[in-house]
Amino acid sequence: MATGFFDGIERVRYEGADSTNPMAYRHYNPDEIVLGKRMEEHLRLAVAWWHSFAYEGGDPFGGSTLVRPWHPQDNMENARLKVDVAFEMFEILGTPFFCWHDADIRPDQGDLAGNVAKLDEITDYIAEKMEHSSTRCLWGTANMFSHRRWMGGASTNPDPDVFAFAAATVKSCMDATKKLGGANYVLWGGREGYETLLNTDLGRELDHMGRFLTMVVDYKHKIGFEGTILVEPKPQEPSKHQYDYDAATCIGFLRKYGLENEVKLNLEQGHAILAGHSFEHELAVAAADGMLGSIDMNRNDYQSGWDTDQFPNNTPEVALAYYEVLRAGGFATGGTNFDARIRRQSIDPEDLIASHVGGFDICARGLKAAAAMIEDGGLEAARRERYAGWETDRGKAMLASDLESVAAKALAEGINPNPRSGRQEILENYVNRFV
Ligand code: XUL
Numbered sequence: 001m002a003t004g005f006f007d008g009i010e011r012v013r014y015e016g017a018d019s020t021n022p023m024a025y026r027h028y029n030p031d032e033i034v035l036g037k038r039m040e041e042h043l044r045l046a047v048a049w050w051h052s053f054a055y056e057g058g059d060p061f062g063g064s065t066l067v068r069p070w071h072p073q074d075n076m077e078n079a080r081l082k083v084d085v086a087f088e089m090f091e092i093l094g095t096p097f098f099c100w101h102d103a104d105i106r107p108d109q110g111d112l113a114g115n116v117a118k119l120d121e122i123t124d125y126i127a128e129k130m131e132h133s134s135t136r137c138l139w140g141t142a143n144m145f146s147h148r149r150w151m152g153g154a155s156t157n158p159d160p161d162v163f164a165f166a167a168a169t170v171k172s173c174m175d176a177t178k179k180l181g182g183a184n185y186v187l188w189g190g191r192e193g194y195e196t197l198l199n200t201d202l203g204r205e206l207d208h209m210g211r212f213l214t215m216v217v218d219y220k221h222k223i224g225f226e227g228t229i230l231v232e233p234k235p236q237e238p239s240k241h242q243y244d245y246d247a248a249t250c251i252g253f254l255r256k257y258g259l260e261n262e263v264k265l266n267l268e269q270g271h272a273i274l275a276g277h278s279f280e281h282e283l284a285v286a287a288a289d290g291m292l293g294s295i296d297m298n299r300n301d302y303q304s305g306w307d308t309d310q311f312p313n314n315t316p317e318v319a320l321a322y323y324e325v326l327r328a329g330g331f332a333t334g335g336t337n338f339d340a341r342i343r344r345q346s347i348d349p350e351d352l353i354a355s356h357v358g359g360f361d362i363c364a365r366g367l368k369a370a371a372a373m374i375e376d377g378g379l380e381a382a383r384r385e386r387y388a389g390w391e392t393d394r395g396k397a398m399l400a401s402d403l404e405s406v407a408a409k410a411l412a413e414g415i416n417p418n419p420r421s422g423r424q425e426i427l428e429n430y431v432n433r434f435v
């Protein structure tokens with residue numbers, strides 16, 4: 001039976017770029033073939049349970065603005081209603097995937113056994129819903145940052161009992177993700193970092209985090225979970241410093257603990273900005289090491305300096321991001337999760353749908369622009385040209401040589417390299433033809 005929450009809102013359809021209907025897709029056309037594959041299969045778009053259904057509109061200065069029939073979120077009846085509404089929204093949008101934290105879907109019981117039992121119960125209900133839906137689970141994760149027990153970290157907490165609570169929580173979330181057929185399991189270390197070095201044994205905490213992740217990987221193999229384990233970099237907020245600072249830091253961490261072939265990265269646009277990088281930089285760093293797993297798509301306000309988790313709406317940024325994804329061969333188990341929320345004044349059910357319509361559309365537009373650049377080949381040709389010297393026998397032999405021999409040859413040949421233009425503006429103009 002319908003909940004009535006989205007009464008009056010029709011299923012969103014693709015109407016083409018000329019449509020002026022604000023509740024229609026102008027670019028997101030799931031069946032459109034892009035580089036030989038359906039658009040839906042390229043993008044693998046996912047709705048985030050925490051922003052779309054659990055977020056109540058609070059900010060550091062004020063509480064709830066989004067009044068929903070499933071509030072307060074402290075009992076199973078409301079948790080089930082929230083599931084019903086979620087699947088109605090998935091249907092309206094034609095969403096291929098969703099993502100969740102345990103805390104988004106089950107009411108907090110205040111104790112471990114209660115939380116695990118309620119998670120099991122609500123994920124049984126979600127699994128039932130999935131039998132009548134084509135929407136799948138992209139990933140599950142554990143919220144180990146909101147409750148006060150996590151204030152000093154989860155796996156990096158100085159108290160071994162908190163480590164144990166975290167281990168039991170992640171185990172239950174991995175079990176639930178497997179039950180729901182999840183394609184990935186994500187770990188974002190919200191409190192894995194420090195507020196002050198004065199009370200922190202940084203080396204020990206990193207070792208504990210490495211050990212924890214190794215236990216997660218071992219458990220994945222034990223239960224035969226076929227999804228990918230992903231870690232999500234973020235430099236700060238909520239902690240002053242977080243250990244999973246950015247893609248490069250995470251890759252170094254994974255290598256140190258021997259996990260580089262087991263774990264990939266879930267990269268987020270807003271987190272890249274907080275780390276002082278562009279999103280495409282983070283994606284390129286991960287791709288260069290074969291660790292680009294999945295993305296959290298959103299946008300930060302460039303003035304505020306906070307992680308504002310807005311819906312993306314900037315075509316050039318999104319196009320350059322998908323360009324890196326396509327260059328890396330596209331998503332395998334990963335996808336595009338909207339780690340994005342409506343603003344606290346956007347209180348109508350219609351706002352919730354419209355935000356996703358815009359998000360789906362901008363990703364589709366970015367993907368098409370990226371695909372057109374790949375097909376045209378202009379950037380790759382320019383890159384090939386720039387590094388052509390390294391494809392010659394001379395270039396290859398040098399890399400296999402040693403410092404003394406290279407120096408002797410350089411002197412003997414009397415080389416005097418001629419600087420060549422990096423052609424940056426020409427390439428920027430080129431990109432502007434597509435976006
Ligand atoms: C927080 C954030 C998280 C993770 C999942 O900044 O990005 O929502 O994506 O825990």
Ligand code: CO
Nearest residue numbers: 232268296339
């Ligand atoms: Co995220």
